[in-house]
Amino acid sequence: MKAAVFKGQGLVTLDDRPLPVPGPDELVMRVHAASICGTDLKIIRGGHFRVGPDETRVLGHELAGEIVEVGAQVPLWRAGQRVAVVPNIGCGHCDMCRKGLNNMCPDYDAFGINIDGGFQQYMLVTRAALAGGNLVEIPQGMTFEEASLVEPLSCCFNAWKDLHVTPEDRVLVLGTGPIAGLFLQLARAYGARQVIVVGRRASRLAEIAAFGATDTVDSGLADVVAEVMRLTQGCGVDVALTCAPAPELQQQAMACLARFGRLNFFSGLTRGSTVGIDTNKVHYWSLKLLGSTGSSLDDYARALRLVETGKIRVTGVVSHRFGMADAVAAFDHALSGQGMKTVIFPQVETMP
Numbered sequence: 001m002k003a004a005v006f007k008g009q010g011l012v013t014l015d016d017r018p019l020p021v022p023g024p025d026e027l028v029m030r031v032h033a034a035s036i037c038g039t040d041l042k043i044i045r046g047g048h049f050r051v052g053p054d055e056t057r058v059l060g061h062e063l064a065g066e067i068v069e070v071g072a073q074v075p076l077w078r079a080g081q082r083v084a085v086v087p088n089i090g091c092g093h094c095d096m097c098r099k100g101l102n103n104m105c106p107d108y109d110a111f112g113i114n115i116d117g118g119f120q121q122y123m124l125v126t127r128a129a130l131a132g133g134n135l136v137e138i139p140q141g142m143t144f145e146e147a148s149l150v151e152p153l154s155c156c157f158n159a160w161k162d163l164h165v166t167p168e169d170r171v172l173v174l175g176t177g178p179i180a181g182l183f184l185q186l187a188r189a190y191g192a193r194q195v196i197v198v199g200r201r202a203s204r205l206a207e208i209a210a211f212g213a214t215d216t217v218d219s220g221l222a223d224v225v226a227e228v229m230r231l232t233q234g235c236g237v238d239v240a241l242t243c244a245p246a247p248e249l250q251q252q253a254m255a256c257l258a259r260f261g262r263l264n265f266f267s268g269l270t271r272g273s274t275v276g277i278d279t280n281k282v283h284y285w286s287l288k289l290l291g292s293t294g295s296s297l298d299d300y301a302r303a304l305r306l307v308e309t310g311k312i313r314v315t316g317v318v319s320h321r322f323g324m325a326d327a328v329a330a331f332d333h334a335l336s337g338q339g340m341k342t343v344i345f346p347q348v349e350t351m352p
């Protein structure tokens with residue numbers, strides 16, 4: 001089979017590998033869709049704390065496919081079932097895992113991080129993943145591409161649920177990548193009265209606004225804080241989400257918050273970067289500064305429903321699709337920063 005293999009900083013090659021053989025308590029799935037995440041790009045650039053710059057790994061944690069072979073001691077699953085995975089597998093024993101927060105487990109394993117993931121034609125699903133409930137059957141009628149994109153939506157949903165957005169709220173989304181596109185759709189689905197998106201490329205802003213923005217701010221042309229204040233009649237926003245790894249976005253988001261404002265620093269910064277925070281504003285204005293990472297099994301299940309019911313159209317954020325023969329080109333494309341979401345279809349030789 002073909003596998004796109006990360007082999008250290010900046011290097012991904014398309015290799016022939018033997019088909020994985022499941023142990024008695026494992027199974028093998030045929031991967032039909034695997035989308036490229038900013039985390040994959042971070043690993044390729046050599047900047048992820050869980051994947052060393054000299055490791056060899058099949059990346060990809062946003063994936064869906066079909067079960068093809070099931071170990072003799074695996075109950076409940078059978079060949080032919082259409083499935084997706086929740087990538088972070090908790091240890092099952094720590095305080096976080098006991099609360100159902102597999103994404104917060106300090107000893108997690110994850111597909112595409114420290115075990116081989118989705119950018120290959122067949123993937124082994126480990127005993128721990130099956131025991132942890134990390135394999136999920138996808139609904140009839142949901143495409144593999146949609147199912148692969150439930151994962152990034154579930155990470156957005158994890159952030160979203162703690163912001164308690166209501167129709168009274170003004171929401172600010174800083175960034176114009178696929179994550180921003182998903183947050184704009186969430187804001188629309190939850191009926192936020194005003195949704196402002198900030199970006200630095202006019203063409204991308206116009207494209208992304210269609211997902212649910214009521215206003216756009218081009219940060220190359222306008223002072224972001226002044227413009228957001230103007231658009232909100234001087235009130236500021238109730239909710240803000242930073243969706244790009246830029247310190248200045250975090251400062252702008254803080255400065256745009258209204259009294260009782262809630263903020264999620266969704267996108268991490270390069271290690272070592274820090275941002276000054278006006279803690280008096282946090283104190284006197286009763287702000288809530290939040291963070292989130294990954295998604296729990298519960299977040300994933302809820303995101304799956306949002307996609308199944310059509311409330312969120314995840315495929316809207318996909319801009320480019322590649323077959324397996326062009327997998328390396330797909331990474332180059334994603335690394336170039338063009339387009340929004342890139343999806344690889346491992347069973348397709350090359351896209352028409």
Ligand SMILES: [Zn+2]
Binds near residue numbers: 037061062
């Ligand atoms: Zn991801």
Ligand SMILES: [Zn+2]
Binds near residue numbers: 093094095107
């Ligand atoms: Zn744990």
